[in-house]
Amino acid sequence: MEGLIVSDANLVLYLHPSKSDKVYQAILRELSSLLFTFSEIFDGVVLAYKDVNFLDNCAKILPGVHPYFAVRLKAKFLLFSPRPNMLLEGKVVKLTQGSIHVIVLGFSSAVISEEDIREEFAYKTKHGQDVYASRSHKRHVIKVGTMIRFLLKSFDEEILHIFGSLIPNHTGSIHWLDKNLEDFTRIDRSVKKTRESEGESIMINRDSVGGESFPLYNVEKVKRSKKQRISEES
Template sequence: MEGLKVSDANLVVYVHPSKGDKVYQAILRELSSLLFTFSEIFDGVVLSYNDVNFLDKCAKILPGVHPYFAVKLKAKFLLFSPKPNMLLEGKVVKLTQGSIHVIVLGFASAIITEEDIREEFVHKTKHGQDVYASRSHKRHVIKVGTMIRFLVKSFDEEILHIFGSLIPDHTGSIHWLDKNLEDTTPIGRTAKKTRESEGESIMIDRDSVGRETFPMDNIEKYNLRSQGFHVGLHLSECLK
């Protein structure tokens, strides 16, 4: 699935003096506050972080009424950054005559309205259940619980809401597509391709952030939560 990427970032975390004897916990708490929110710096929703390493042995104390100290560290972030024309995957949670409602990665909502559903699909009610069935392929059916692949039209960063489309032929039920589409189709090529893009500066020191795409097959490795912390240096002693 597109829209997932891993970023290596050098950043600065400001810690209150009262947390001087618990620096590591304070930093993890600060990083956790970023989870499942859209970050303009990273240009994506922070899903997970790990490999947290301190870059300096001692932090820099900032002058002021409350002299916070700045801790430089390096961490790896898993980001969700859907862009127009990307292909996403999600689970159908609701169907109506004019829309398909989807959950992506268990937290982001998406909607595909009637005007963005190709004419091949017809809304029907079978055994009291709403479905979208293909006129061309009898077994290509979308219903509640179906995992679908759809195209991104736009993404509302504030409410983490996606507007999608099922107009392209290589969108629809993933189960049906994987069985019936050849590798020569756009989705077949996309699934095999790994992309890398240049990073951007972050936070106060404006260091670069390296990025790479994140295959859907590896999503279980991260479990969409923080894990696998590796602390290079303990700062609590030099900050007392």
């Protein structure tokens, strides 16, 4: 999934004098307070940290009414820094006739509204369960519990809420996409080779999915009769 970043950071933490006897524990508490919140400093949501190391052995005392002391340290952070048009992945937790609700990375909620669900998917009740089923591929079904891949439209940094889209053809059920992507690519190449040998001109637009190509099947055919070919050759 896109949007996950590992970052090395040099930090300065300011601690109260009452914590001077347990500096390391105080630092861990300060770092833990950053978890699952959006940090403007890191430009992302802090998911985890590790490898905390002091850069010097002496803390600097700051003058004032409460003489805080500053500690310089280095740590490695795992960040979630989503941007528009990134591909994200999440688990479907709720379906309605007008929306799909998803949880991303176990903490951030996402919603895909009706206008952002491509027409290929039809909302229906199947075996007593609400689903979005593909009209083109009967086994491509989205239901509660399905892991889906979707496009990020926008991200609300304050409440960590995501607005997504299933308009692109390379979005939908991850299980179905990963299982059929290779088959579609192989079939598409075979069809292209056959049609080119028959004198047809084929134009295929492709979207990149994790380094692989996904056919959009925007095919324009130029047919010529046998008589036209003979006339051109002469």
